[in-house]
Amino acid sequence: MLARSTSLGKHFEVRARGWQKKWPLVGDVRGLGGMCAIELVRDAQTREPADSETKEIAKYCYEHGLITITAGTFNNVIRILVPLVVTDEQFDEGLNVIEAALAAVAERKQALLSHA
Numbered sequence: 001m002l003a004r005s006t007s008l009g010k011h012f013e014v015r016a017r018g019w020q021k022k023w024p025l026v027g028d029v030r031g032l033g034g035m036c037a038i039e040l041v042r043d044a045q046t047r048e049p050a051d052s053e054t055k056e057i058a059k060y061c062y063e064h065g066l067i068t069i070t071a072g073t074f075n076n077v078i079r080i081l082v083p084l085v086v087t088d089e090q091f092d093e094g095l096n097v098i099e100a101a102l103a104a105v106a107e108r109k110q111a112l113l114s115h116a
Contacts, residue, residue: 001084002033004032004034004084005034005084006031007088008033008034008036008082008084008091009031009032009034009035009036011088011091011095012031012036012080012082012095013029013031013037015095015099016029016036016038017029019038019098022105023102023103024043024044024106025038025040025041025042025050025053025102025106025109026038026040026041026102027041027044027047027050028041029058030109034081034082034083034084035079035080035081035082036079036080036081036082037077037078037079037080038039038077038078038098039072039077040054040057040074040076040077040078044107046061048074049072049074049075050076050077051074051075051076053076053109054069054070054074054075054076054077054078054106055087056101057073057078057098057101057102058070058078058104060100060101060104061078061097061098061101062104064097064101065097065102066082066094066097066098067080068080068098069081072092077097078098080098090099097102102103
């Protein structure tokens with residue numbers, strides 16, 4: 001079970017670090033085994049918590065069949081707790097939903113900033 005948990009955590013971290021490089025909205029990636037989280041920020045420099053964006057992402061995930069938990073002092077953390085019995089395909093399917101949610105919110109936010 002420990003090996004599976006470690007494997008899931010590493011897989012999540014690789015994907016989430018890619019998101020962090022792609023979108024400044026992803027301020028931090030953390031976790032331990034299958035318990036993973038991403039912290040969302042409005043600005044990478046000030047690290048202002050992105051609470052409304054976090055709610056949008058959680059809602060998108062829910063509407064697309066993935067249950068996430070929002071957490072953190074400033075309600076700007078998306079948490080997932082991956083069951084150890086998840087298949088690699090199911091895990092990737094869930095990560096794809098999170099990625100699509102991040103893309104939708106981050107790109108909409110960028111479009112709004114471009115028009116401001």
